[in-house]
Amino acid sequence: MPIEKCKRLAGVAAIITLIAAPLSAQEMPAPQVATDWCQLDAPGLFRAAAETDGVKECPPAQDPATRPRALVIPLPCGRHLAMARIDTPAGTLLDHDITSQGGLFGGGLRERYLQGRRTEPVAGGYSLRGTAGNLIRRAYYVASHEWTVLQDALVTGGALEAWAGESRPDAATDAAACAAHDAAAARITWRDVAPSTGLSYFAAQDRMRALNAYMVAESRRRIAEGQSPLVPWEAGSTGFFRLPSEAEWEYAARGGSVGVGVNAEVAVYLVRDAETDGIRAGELPEIAHFTDGTSRRTFGPVGGRMPNLAGLYDMVGNAAEITQDLFRLVRPDMLHGARGGYVLRGGNALTPPSALGVAHRAEAPFYGIDGEVALAPAGIRPMLGPPILTAGAPEPGVFRSDLRNTQFDAELAEAHAELTKIRQTPGAAFRDEARALLAAAGRDGADDDELQRQLERVEVALEQSEAAINEARRAELAASVRAAATGILNIRVNGVMGITILQQLPDLREMVASDPELAQHSEGQRLRDAINRLERDLDARLAMIDSQTRTVLSLIRSVATQPDTLADEVVAEVRAAVSAEGLWLYEERAWPLFDEALQELRENPSGDVFDAYLARFDTARPVRDRLRAEQ
Structure with a gap:
């Protein structure tokens, strides 16, 4: 028989064999996001979902390549992992958010060292860019719900492992791996999906390892099929799952950059009011599941309380969440050097x-006398981020890690230059001259290796000093901007409050004087004393307006004397932070006057503008003066 005919017959036979093969021998199709995906995997979202014809509609999934604010990742056995994007402000690769975390809960010295305040930098690894390609934010993803018993069954039942091979499993293998999960899912409704608890640190890492093995294998298959991978990439490097650091966890728990920032009081947990669509502090029973110990069920269903502004549920209460960090005591000045458990x-x-509260932290030892420590309340909340030193081409749709990321190198150089730039600060001219002398000395002594190393160390020390000066100056400017805007608001509020009190004082005095019995009674004297205290307090508040105005103008003048670019960047950052906190009064009553004074003081830095701005800040003064004259 001719060779070509044999080849054709062999091909036909292969096709017939494939068609006739039982379903169990064929590869399973790729996991897809179901239309009702949030019912058991994001019950908080399902509870809040809108209904159409009596059917609740889960939020639609978006392409991971777009780095959506809400990311839905399909898992085996019909499960999903819902994640929320947490943004950190960034104009360069080296920018980060300096956050104030922790807080005191009372109870003595031990609690102070356990829960104390501390400063932590936080930044994401995913780059979010504007229309011109400029960097505007950096982000990471955090699971919107605690890791559930159904998701955990994918690990303990072997489903994630079955999907972590070079090819997808066949139907029989998949069914066997999903059997325990499917049996559990059949007994659960969206109202009672429980968090997976009782995990040790090592069990938590096993979950991350299994999740990543599945994600990498399925992403590799999808890329080969011309599709997007399961998770966002940064340049040519895949994102991966891990436990969050303490700082990442608390930044997300406080709502990230869309919440109150991390500079709020320790117990503040902002939520969006469904009735008014405004932002307010949530009450503890609204945001946290906790029990008095009398209930037969310790842990509540995931997503059973209100989310924070970042869309995260159960960040307070329910399961305690394991982080990547080792425990350290909090000294008044910094974290202590000794490291303990997780x-x-x-x-x-x-x-x-x-x-x-969002600041609550506790230590768990890795080992006890019985072996690995797995505390009953301990659960997990996966996060997703890329490596920092990303490899590969930054072009969309190019998934290669064997290329040099030249864009990263260029942006790192730009960020370094911006961070160490010598600005208009005390001693700038001397530091600029020192850097020029170093550069010249380096050229002249290039053949002396030891001299070259010493010069490089001195240059690095100068750069570190300049970076510290720049960061301190930026923080000082931000504090001045916010203090000035808050001062304007206080002046206006105190001025209007003065009108209200002055209008009420005559009525209060008349109320006491018109009742002879009350006037002779001790209660009448108490009321007269209270009225006098109220008037003295009003006089003190109003007397402060002049000095407050001078202070505000001094702060604005200090901003006006800075380079316009730096000052404008800082003003924009502070305004964005205040806006994110929902403090609309600033936008209405403070920022317009701040902008007006800033512009005027830029044009005339030494001008005396006190009288003009006293009248603009304290617009209620004429009415108060009239009321005083009438009284």
Whole structure:
């Protein structure tokens, strides 16, 4: 028989064999996002979902390549992982958000060293860019719900492992791996999906390893099929799952850059009011599941309380969440150097309500006398981020890690130059001259290796000094901007409050004087004393307006004397932070006057503008003066 005919017959036979093969021998199709995906995997979202014809509609999934604000990742056995994007402000690769974290809960010295305030830098690894390609934010993803018992069944039942091979499993293998999960899912409704608890640190890492093995294998297959991978990439490097650091966890728990920032009081947990669509601080029972110990069920269903502004549920209470970090005490000045066990965050359902909050942290040892420590309340919340030193081409749709990321190198050089730039600060001319002398000395002594190394060390020291000066100056400017805007608002509020009190004083005095019995009674004297105190307090507040105005103008003048670019950047950052906190009064009553004074003082830095701005800040003064004259 001719060779070509044999080849054709062999091909036909292969096709017939494939068609006739039982389903169990064929590869399973790729996991896809189901239309009702949020019912068991994001019950908080399902509870809030809108209904159409009596059917609740889950939010639609978006392409991971777009780095959506809400990311939905399909898993085996019909499960999903919902993640929320947490943004950090950034104009360069080296920018980060300096956050104030932690807080005191009372109870003595031990609690101060356990829960104390500290400063932590936070930044994401995913680059978010504007229309011109400029960097505007950096981001990371955090699971919107605690890791559930159904998601955990994918690990313990072997489903994630079955999908982590070079090819997708066949139907029989998939069914066997999903059997335990499917049986559990059949007994659960969206109202009672429980968090997976009782995990040790090592079990938590096993979950991350299994999740990543599945994600990498399925992403590789999808790329080969011309599709997007399961998770966003940064340049040519895939994102990966891990436990969050303490700082990342608390930044997300406080709402990230869309919430109150991380500079709020320790117990503040902002939520969006469904009735008014405004932002307010959530009450503990609204945001946290906790129990008094009398209930037969310790842990509540995931997503059963209100989310924070970043869309994260149960960051306080329910399961305590394992983080990547080792536990350290909090000194008044910095974190202590000794490192112990791993850190649990957010408290749990049995934590006393007085101690619950986004700042709550506890230590769990890795080992006890019985072996690995797995505390009953301990659960996890996966996060997703890329490596920092990303490889590969930054072009969309290019998934190669064997290329040099030249864009990263260029942006790192730009960020370094911006960070170490010598600005208009005290001693700038001398530091600029020193850097020029170093450069000249380096050229002249290039053949002396030891001299060259010493010169490089001195240059690095100068750069570190300049970076510290620049960061301190930026923080000082931000504090001045916010203090000035808050001062304007206080002046206006105190001025209007003065009118209200002055209008009420005559009525209060008349009320006491018109009742002879009350006038002779001790209660009448108490009321007269209270009225006098109120008037003295009003006089003190109004007397401060002049000095407040001078202070505000001094702060604005200090901003006006800075280079316009730096000052404008800082003003924009502070305004964005205040706006994110929902403090609309600033936008209405403070920022317009701030902008007006800033522009005027830029044009005339030494001008005396006190009288003009006293009248503009304290617009209620004429009415108060009239009321005083009438009284």
